[in-house]
Structures are given as structure tokens and as C-alpha cells.
Amino acid sequence: MTSVLLPTSTLSTLPTLPTLPTSPTTTYSFHQLVQDIKAHLGNDGIEEDPAHLISLMNRYSSDATEWMRYFHNDLSRGYTRNSIANINGRANLLLLVWNPSKGSPVHDHANAHCIMKILSGQLTETVFQAPEAGESKGPLQIKQESVRRVNETAYISDDIGLHRMWNNGQEVAVSLHLYTPPNAADYGFHIFDEETGQASHIKP
Numbered sequence: 190m191t192s193v194l195l196p197t198s199t200l201s202t203l204p205t206l207p208t209l210p211t212s213p214t215t216t217y218s219f220h221q222l223v224q225d226i227k228a229h230l231g232n233d234g235i236e237e238d239p240a241h242l243i244s245l246m247n248r249y250s251s252d253a254t255e256w257m258r259y260f261h262n263d264l265s266r267g268y269t270r271n272s273i274a275n276i277n278g279r280a281n282l283l284l285l286v287w288n289p290s291k292g293s294p295v296h297d298h299a300n301a302h303c304i305m306k307i308l309s310g311q312l313t314e315t316v317f318q319a320p321e322a323g324e325s326k327g328p329l330q331i332k333q334e335s336v337r338r339v340n341e342t343a344y345i346s347d348d349i350g351l352h353r354m355w356n357n358g359q360e361v362a363v364s365l366h367l368y369t370p371p372n373a374a375d376y377g378f379h380i381f382d383e384e385t386g387q388a389s390h391i392k393p
């Protein structure tokens with residue numbers, strides 16, 4: 190193939206191309222994520238499929254301009270829980286904002302799926318073995334500890350154990366949480382004393 194060399198004088202007169210926007214066909218927006226979760230959970234009688242919901246969460250790349258409207262920070266508290274959507278009465282979608290060196294107590298998930306995605310900063314997740322019913326003496330046993338970073342998706346249910354989320358980072362962390370079914374909001378959940386294993390019911 191022969192190439193044509195343009196004279197320098199011609200090159201300098203060529204118009205500059207406009208800046209092209211990022212292709213909307215390849216960007217999976219926050220709005221689309223919420224719509225897809227709603228579509229999946231939109232039919233009564235259809236079992237929640239956590240693997241599918243996790244795949245949707247994984248597909249999204251965090252863009253603060255898309256979720257900032259739900260962002261509310263309160264420096265007097267460890268973290269805030271900000272409602273994004275109640276999805277057909279079958280799930281709650283929340284934006285959690287975590288101050289540095291603050292976190293949650295050890296808690297269960299009220300027999301529901303919890304799918305969580307980090308949107309900004311990082312959170313340390315410590316998973317504990319859930320004590321057997323009636324067995325609540327002694328420190329909780331740690332099963333696993335992981336640092337969850339931006340765009341990472343994590344999953345937990347009572348079948349896996351209890352967990353505590355903590356912001357060990359230097360900056361405010363933001364995470365997206367999907368709870369389905371919304372049992373904790375409807376019936377409450379439990380927090381646990383890490384040293385004694387004692388459970389306390391938290392009413393909705």
C-alpha cells in the first residue's frame with residue numbers, strides 16, 4: 190500500500206476534530222443499574238438471584254456525579270444510611286457514607302441477601318462465625334478479613350456469617366448496599382457483642 194504524504198502547508202490547514210464524548214453504548218450508568226435491579230426484582234414469585242444481582246453490581250463503574258445526590262455525611266455519626274430506592278417492596282437500595290476510623294457493629298442480615306459495592310474509598314470487612322442458637326458465650330470467631338476497594342462487590346448472608354464493616358482509610362468511604370428481601374427494615378436485625386457473642390435485637 191502506498192501512503193500519501195501531505196505537504197506541511199496542507200496539514201496545518203486541516204480542521205481539528207471535535208472532542209468526542211465517551212460512548213454511551215459502552216457505559217453502564219447508575220440509573221441503568223437501578224433499573225436493571227428493579228427489572229429483576231419486579232415480578233412477585235420470582236426468586237431473587239444473588240449471582241445475577243452481583244453481576245449487575247460488578248458491571249457498574251463508580252461515577253460520583255451519578256450518586257452524589259444521595260450522599261449525605263454526618264460527622265457526628267460513624268456512618269449514615271441514605272435511601273436510594275425501595276424496590277417493589279422486595280429490596281432496599283441504600284447509599285452508606287462512612288467517616289474515617291468509624292464503622293458498624295457486628296451484625297446479621299435478617300435472613301436476607303446483602304450485596305455491597307464500594308463506590309469511593311475503602312472498607313475493611315471482618316466476617317465472623319455466627320454463634321449457634323442458644324450459644325452466646327465467648328468471643329466471636331473471625332472467619333475472614335478483607336479490604337474492599339473501589340468498584341469491588343461483596344456478598345454476605347447469614348449462611349456465610351456475621352460481619353462488621355469499618356473505614357480504616359483516611360478519607361470518607363461510600364458504599365452501595367442492596368438488601369433483598371428487606372427483612373431488616375421490616376422486622377429488624379441483630380447486633381453482636383464481639384467479646385461475649387451476645388446478640389441484641391434492633392427493631393426497625
Ligand SMILES: [Fe+2]
Binds near residue numbers: 296297298303352
Ligand atoms: Fe452488613
